[in-house]
Amino acid sequence: MENIKTEKLNKAPHREEGLKIIPLGGMGEVGRNMTLFEYKRRILIVDMGFKMPGEDMPGIDFIIPNTSYLRGKERNILGVIFTHGHYDHIGAVPYLIEKLHYPPMFAGALSKAIILRRQEDFSHLKKLQIEEIKDGDKIRLGPFTVEFFKQNHNIPDTFGLFINSPVGNIVLNSDFKFDPDPVYDTPTNFNKLSNLARRGVTLLMADSTCAEEEGHSLSERTIMENLDKIFREAEGKIIAASFGSLINRIQQIISLSEKHKRTVAIDGYSLKTNVEICKKLGYIKAKKGTIIYPRSIGKIPDKKITFLCTGAQGEEQAVLMRIANKEYQHIEINPKDSVIFSSSVIPGNERTVQRLKDELYRQGAKVYHYKMMDIHASGHAYRDELKQLMEIFKPKFFIPMHGQFSMLYNHAELAKKVGIKPENVRVLENGEIANLSPRKMVIEKGKIASNYIMVDGLGIGDMGEVVLRDRQALANDGIFVIIAVVNAQTGKVIGSPDIISRGFIYLRKSKDLLAQTRKQTVTLINKTAGQNQSTNWTYVKDVLRNRLGDFLFQKTKKRPMILPVVIEV
């Protein structure tokens, strides 16, 4: 599989002969993974993910990498390689790929299918061409030769990259775990890794998500055994909530259902979509008749049903929450039912998940959660596995990737303990440039733009800060609009000002306060505007904003956003 870009490259003067490694995302954060490898102005991109916003970003849909560094360099992009099909690695494609002038793309069969399926939701975009790669494949892209080697994760078609470059071999090991005993998957091929290692590794970059977790991640075999126990003991329906992206877990639930003579109904957009894709590709296997429609559930005894659904994070609109709220038509909780939360809780969702669990308990369900029992394993390597990876590849240089700063830091410290020279271990932040040559790696001075780009409805941009700050202010104390009509001749207020307020206080119970505020407004305008024809209304409005703000704060200890409107007639 050859793919050599031969376009004429931008001829700007260029001195360094080193290889630049530039993370645009995924450093100091979980998600939004995207890394550039640039050699003599030719650029290889690995992954293009998004991340979910925190509570401090109300209304924001996703956060994607800032690709302004690539502006004007679109023709120099050799290709984009996807390590696997999770949204933190592929999710930004629809928002960025057009901007980057549709460079060549490379992905495993499943990742390719997921990217293409998602692209359909963006009807204004071109259909994508993605070259399919598989374990052992090798592609040449300009000065780089990239070999793909299979790693275990919780989605099939996850690959590590062995990148041969003019400055040496680079191993980019994105999300992975060593699972000696996986379910429906082959175990890690350590021989293969050792063979690659024998060719010498200049730089290793690896996933740090669980770099603060001691020991070895749980094997999917253990999870399988525990789930099997739940299936054995279940007396009613089994409702298993998981992520659409945990393909291996989905297969486990389906296979256990077949073993225990249960049919499986599936609902939830991401789950249904992924199961459909995976069944087509053969990554999920189910016997004929195992999978039924949710609407058929009523016809089957509870003991014969597994219901696989989204909502393990307590997402408001997901199926499990709708079941708990009795808003889902095909299922209700009966006292003998079992509910399995087979996924970890994303930080920030703890309260919502707790409330959901409570509601399910209230309705009489037996609830199984990964904190009570090993029914979820991380897809990410723990410290022992990270150590082992470094011992296998014995790299000269090491850069931890994918994780909060504390994770990168602790991964870097681990690398030093394993024996990599401390000066050769560098924690890189988004937008920093590591310049690698065979004998040294330096961090260049200065950073490129790598701030959050927010997807907010149809808008994409980095101009959101004012808007976000306003949203937070509105959320805390609400808004207070006061509208006064003023006689343009006299500068005097006509009638009583209108007040519109939302999210501040309960207006119906605050009539006195509103009356006082109206009165104050009239007095302030009449006094400040005077009879002068050339009234400075900006000044009057400032006075209104400040004085009414103080007044309302004194009365309520709240600071709503105050918007005075003066209309001259």
Add this chain to the structure above:
Amino acid sequence: MENIKTEKLNKAPHREEGLKIIPLGGMGEVGRNMTLFEYKRRILIVDMGFKMPGEDMPGIDFIIPNTSYLRGKERNILGVIFTHGHYDHIGAVPYLIEKLHYPPMFAGALSKAIILRRQEDFSHLKKLQIEEIKDGDKIRLGPFTVEFFKQNHNIPDTFGLFINSPVGNIVLNSDFKFDPDPVYDTPTNFNKLSNLARRGVTLLMADSTCAEEEGHSLSERTIMENLDKIFREAEGKIIAASFGSLINRIQQIISLSEKHKRTVAIDGYSLKTNVEICKKLGYIKAKKGTIIYPRSIGKIPDKKITFLCTGAQGEEQAVLMRIANKEYQHIEINPKDSVIFSSSVIPGNERTVQRLKDELYRQGAKVYHYKMMDIHASGHAYRDELKQLMEIFKPKFFIPMHGQFSMLYNHAELAKKVGIKPENVRVLENGEIANLSPRKMVIEKGKIASNYIMVDGLGIGDMGEVVLRDRQALANDGIFVIIAVVNAQTGKVIGSPDIISRGFIYLRKSKDLLAQTRKQTVTLINKTAGQNQSTNWTYVKDVLRNRLGDFLFQKTKKRPMILPVVIEV
């Protein structure tokens, strides 16, 4: 210590002779603990706490119990007993005590001091009278005799209550842990508990906070040893962040500092206040010269400094966050400093704490967190201890208290396993009434009001739902106010409508959209209002709201709150 209320009681007809147990808070939630015991209309209150709001309640300060059940019964209140001085047990006092007509109050010395100190912040309230109680004290309150027995927790003066009532003995065991080897505290006196148990226990109520945690809570001795290790190895300053309420932990840090020849500077309002109170009462001991002012830090070598501060939860205005943001004047992080997070993370704060940790790592600090090392122990009993408590008291009936529903449920299941008859174990929800007689306990039909009462600035009430919903809507998509001036005679718009929008989109970059919206508004009003003199402006505004809403959604995929204002002149 006698305190018998002799006021004439309300003579309404009354049939049940049972004892009513009514939780107003703390059931199905963590915090807001308050329980009523009512016998023949005479009411004993235990605790009066608040809880902190979730992210779904922007702008709310605290949530307190609904005491409307007590309205008109103020004279029947025999007294309020406080089990210990944590805010989830005492925090609602300033908001409720006046409403309840200042009933008699009973608390340990430390709890009393904390309640009184807080009351000073509410200058409009009367000074409180609180009777001080200590281990072994017995008070008579109408039909109840209450004996106080010491339990270990993470704040001194924590008491369990042995309540003798006409229907039998009740043990109310609020927050506690069994610590065989506590630091600066006496271990659990099991003899004493057994002696109480020998008198026969009809009902046990106990804390469920850690009813889902297997095993035994960590001893403070273990924590002490691990902290000692950190102190031994620290090369620079030690910055220890904790809660003002973790009095025993504060003592540990002070004592370890003395052992390792460090002075201790303390900052953060709740910490300073509590240390001051505890020193006065002898609950915190420090040698002369150990505690210094934060402003003196600069004069002392880093190796000789411990800085004890608030902010372990990543609170925005707390000292640790200000240090991380380089906004705190007395301290900056040097690469050899150690930062200790000696508290658990409250669910919902994980992201913020992670960001704070990241920033401290970035500045070069060595960060110690309870997930990496046992440097924080819960103050709450784990399952083994909860089991032990039940085995000691051998109650006939059991009601789990304090905790999310899942915790209450699992505590109740544990009680059944221990051997309490399943029909005698009841999970009670807030506002439900358990009616206890010597031989049976039934849950009465119907619930009393127990919904959230929110403290929002100076406002206290339960009318907040509309306001809260508005705040959430504002937070997600912002607000869009459009103001049109209309000629009252013709019904036609004069000039161009004004638009005020916040938190929606970035207006400066959306001039086209705004112009289109203005034009639509004019067209809609002119068409809908017609030339009819008796225009229904409510209808016109509804049309504007819906049509502009659809238009903006189509253009932006956002749904701001739309407020049309029509001014007739």
